[in-house]
Amino acid sequence: MAVLKTENLARYFGGLAALNQVNVEFRENEILGIIGPNGAGKTTFINVIAGIYLPTEGKIFFNGQDISGLPAHRRCRLGIGRTFQLVRPLQGLSLLENVMVGSLFGKGLGQREARKKAKELCEFLGLSDITRDITEMTALEIKKMEIAHALATQPELLFLDEVMAGLNSDETMEMIDLVRKIHSRGITIGIVEHVMRVIRELTHRVIVLDWGEVIAEGPYGEVSNDPRVITAYLGEEA
């Protein structure tokens, strides 16, 4: 059964359709790539699924349950986790405490278990010196911390929004391995990425968004040769 399914999902901002007639399905424990040119609606898609925006039209089903009207915090508790395109660390909390926010509220753990869970995840992601202040962390570490934070909510479905952006090639390799490790924990992953190598290596399927609509869907090898996709990325031949 599909973990998440959308039915004619649409989101308008004023008269502009940021998402239109989106019908997609996340299958259990797959890595689904979400690609498309800038402004195609990839982040909006994540925001609508995570409940930051409510859909204008259409429905979202999570494990068969209609969650279209639920607020973001309820969706998180049900098992939808996400990271952010631009990192948003919580100032005034240490590395460990940032991760703890996820474990405290995602599934409502008590402080002791939440701390244990957060420590375990920091170790899993290779984050050391966990009582550090976040101002002393590198960009890569902050990204890892945000992934740990999202994982700490114990999601069934995790969205990674451009986690490779700004990383050098060694770091990208490391991050690809991490995503594989996360996947092997049985988590379904939706990944938005501009680095096509990452999409090629990681995903089982991809969906291509352009102007808020799904223009292609399937394994990366097929989709990348689809003329509509090439047109969306490169434009029409003159």
Place this chain on the structure above:
Amino acid sequence: MRNSRYLLYILILIILVTLPLHTGVYLLNVMDVILIYLALALSWDMLLRSGQISFGMAGLFGVGGYAAALLHLNTGVNPLFSIILGGLAAGVLAWLVGMAVLQLRGMYFAIVTLALAEIFRVIVRNLPDLTGGPEGTILPSAIFAGNSTKTYWLVLTVAVVSVIASEIFRRTRIHFALTSIRNDEVVAKSSGIDVFKYLVFIFVITSAIQGIIGGAYAHIYGFVSPEGSFSIDFTLLPIAMALLGGMHSTWGPVVGAVLLGVASEFLKLYIPYGHLLVYGLIIVIAILFFPQGIVGTLGQRLKKPR
């Protein structure tokens, strides 16, 4: 390390409780004022930890004061109990208006709370049958018949309860929720935090504390009036204290309240009413040169010795 810290707290508490044995009425009266502002400064800071800046303290302080005084006068309940009822009244009122006002953020919230305090004052002023109108209401006697030792103990209790509440909020999941909300509501929501529920909760609790302080104040002076009980001083001075001492902590507002409280006592002797001017100057200097406040700046220095 931890034990020696608790020992220090207990020592300070013993000194504070036994203070009336060593000192006279004047110092106790000064302490009353300092402790009242200390509790107000703390309650303001507790809400600030969620990122919401309130300018409505005087309103809830006044409501608590009027509720306590009028309930005692009209129903004859015990003054101490009426103080708690004053806190309850402020808390319920905060819950009612909070459902609407807490949809707002930042400066919009700040301005509306300022307006609310003024609205409460105007309402109280215009219900002469119930509240005594512009002249206010005088209670037959001050609490404990004006006994300064017992009065001091009452205020000390209120202040200690505020400190304990603040520390509880610093050490439990509430701290994580409020800090997340202050940083980034989208991140907070995405972590499973019910943002609105936490904002209402902290607004009701801090308002109830302000109501209790207002109730105690009304009974200590045996008098409530629109201009006295809703004075803007009860909003501005605690904010100044919390800013000077350091925000987002328990000891910041405490240190700020003690320093400014003592300073204003001295200043009053030399420049009547001019102390407010000096207050303003201190606040400007504090914000310009150590925006994290005394406790925040010291804490940073201790962490990273340079």
